[in-house]
Amino acid sequence: MKEAMFWDGSRCNLCPRRCIIPEEGVGVCKVRKNENGTLYSLNYGKLTAVHVDPIEKKPLFHFYPGSEILSIGSSGCNFMCKNCQNWEISQRFVDTEFTPPEKIVEMAKPYGMIAFTYNEPTVFYEYAYDVAKLAKKRGLKTVWVSNGYINDEPLKKIAKYLDAANIDFKGFNNRVWMELVGGVKLDTFLDRLKAWAKTKIHLELTYLIIPNWNDKDIEPAVKWIKDNVGDVPLHFSRYFPMYKLMEKPTPIQTLKHAYEIGKKYLSYVYVGNAPELDLENTYCPKCGELVIKRYGYIVESSLKDGKCPKCGEKIATA
Incomplete structure (x- = not known):
C-alpha cells in the first residue's frame, strides 16, 4: 500500500464523489482504504494488464496515428457502469505482484x-502520477483513457505530465448517470469535462450509443460538446450486451444517424465497433479528401507535413 494523495481525515478528495471512508473501509472505487485514520491506495503498482496496443484502440485517431503504445491498467473504478466491459477488474480490488x-x-x-x-x-492516481512524471523526464508521451471524473486539484497536478486523453461521454440525461453509471449527476460530469477542456491535453471523446438509454439525446449532446469543449474528435461506438446490461445491440441506422448529426457540428466524427459502416476514416474538413484510411488498426496516411495533400488544410493531429 501507499499513502493516498488528496484526502482530509476520512474524506477522499480525489473525485467528485468525495467518499467518507470509515475505519478499515474502502471508497466506492474499492481501492482506497482508511487504515488507522490514514487513507491508502491499495492498488499502487498492482497491475492487472500490461499490453502493447495500437493507439487507435484507445481510441485516439488524431494523436500519432498508426503508432503503438504500452498500455497499463490496475483495478477499481469510481463508476459502477452496468455495461462495463472490464468489470472483472473495475468492480473490485485485484491484488497482483508489485511493478515499480x-x-x-x-x-x-x-x-x-x-x-x-x-x-x-483516476483510482490508481498515485501510481499513474509517478509513472507519468518519470515518463516525461525520459521524453515519453502519456495518454489517459478515462471517465473524466476527477477533481480540479488532482487534475491540475497531473495535467502537466499528460499529452492526450480520451474521455467517455456516457450520455446527456440524468437517468444514464444516476442509474447506468451509478449515483452521478449529469451536471457534475459536464463540469468535469469543462475542466479537462481548459487543460492543454489533446482531447478526444467516446460516446457509446446504448438503445433506450442515451440514443435520444445525441444532437443536444454534440451541440453541448462543440460549445463547451470545442471541435474535438468524437468517436461514436456500437453497444453490445455486456455485464449487467442486456439491451439489444445498437441498430446500424442509429449509428448512421448519429454520424450525420455529429458531422453537422464537428470536423472529425467516427463510428467504432461497426466495421461494416466504414466510418473510421479521416477526411479533410475543408475539401473532403480522404487523408487517413483505416482498416481496423491498419492505418494508411496521405498527409503531407500534417496537411491535406489536396488543399493544404491543416489536419488536427499531434
Whole structure:
C-alpha cells in the first residue's frame, strides 16, 4: 500500500464523489482504504494488464496515428457502469505482484508512449502520477483513457505530465448517470469535462450509443460538446450486451444517424465497433479528401507535413 494523495481525515478528495471512508473501509472505487485514520491506495503498482496496443484502440485517431503504445491498467473504478466491459477488474480490488514505475517506463521506451487504461486511471492516481512524471523526464508521451471524473486539484497536478486523453461521454440525461453509471449527476460530469477542456491535453471523446438509454439525446449532446469543449474528435461506438446490461445491440441506422448529426457540428466524427459502416476514416474538413484510411488498426496516411495533400488544410493531429 501507499499513502493516498488528496484526502482530509476520512474524506477522499480525489473525485467528485468525495467518499467518507470509515475505519478499515474502502471508497466506492474499492481501492482506497482508511487504515488507522490514514487513507491508502491499495492498488499502487498492482497491475492487472500490461499490453502493447495500437493507439487507435484507445481510441485516439488524431494523436500519432498508426503508432503503438504500452498500455497499463490496475483495478477499481469510481463508476459502477452496468455495461462495463472490464468489470472483472473495475468492480473490485485485484491484488497482483508489485511493478515499480521505473520498470514500466523502461518497457515503454521502444514505443515512446504509455497509456493509463483498462480500468479508470483516476483510482490508481498515485501510481499513474509517478509513472507519468518519470515518463516525461525520459521524453515519453502519456495518454489517459478515462471517465473524466476527477477533481480540479488532482487534475491540475497531473495535467502537466499528460499529452492526450480520451474521455467517455456516457450520455446527456440524468437517468444514464444516476442509474447506468451509478449515483452521478449529469451536471457534475459536464463540469468535469469543462475542466479537462481548459487543460492543454489533446482531447478526444467516446460516446457509446446504448438503445433506450442515451440514443435520444445525441444532437443536444454534440451541440453541448462543440460549445463547451470545442471541435474535438468524437468517436461514436456500437453497444453490445455486456455485464449487467442486456439491451439489444445498437441498430446500424442509429449509428448512421448519429454520424450525420455529429458531422453537422464537428470536423472529425467516427463510428467504432461497426466495421461494416466504414466510418473510421479521416477526411479533410475543408475539401473532403480522404487523408487517413483505416482498416481496423491498419492505418494508411496521405498527409503531407500534417496537411491535406489536396488543399493544404491543416489536419488536427499531434
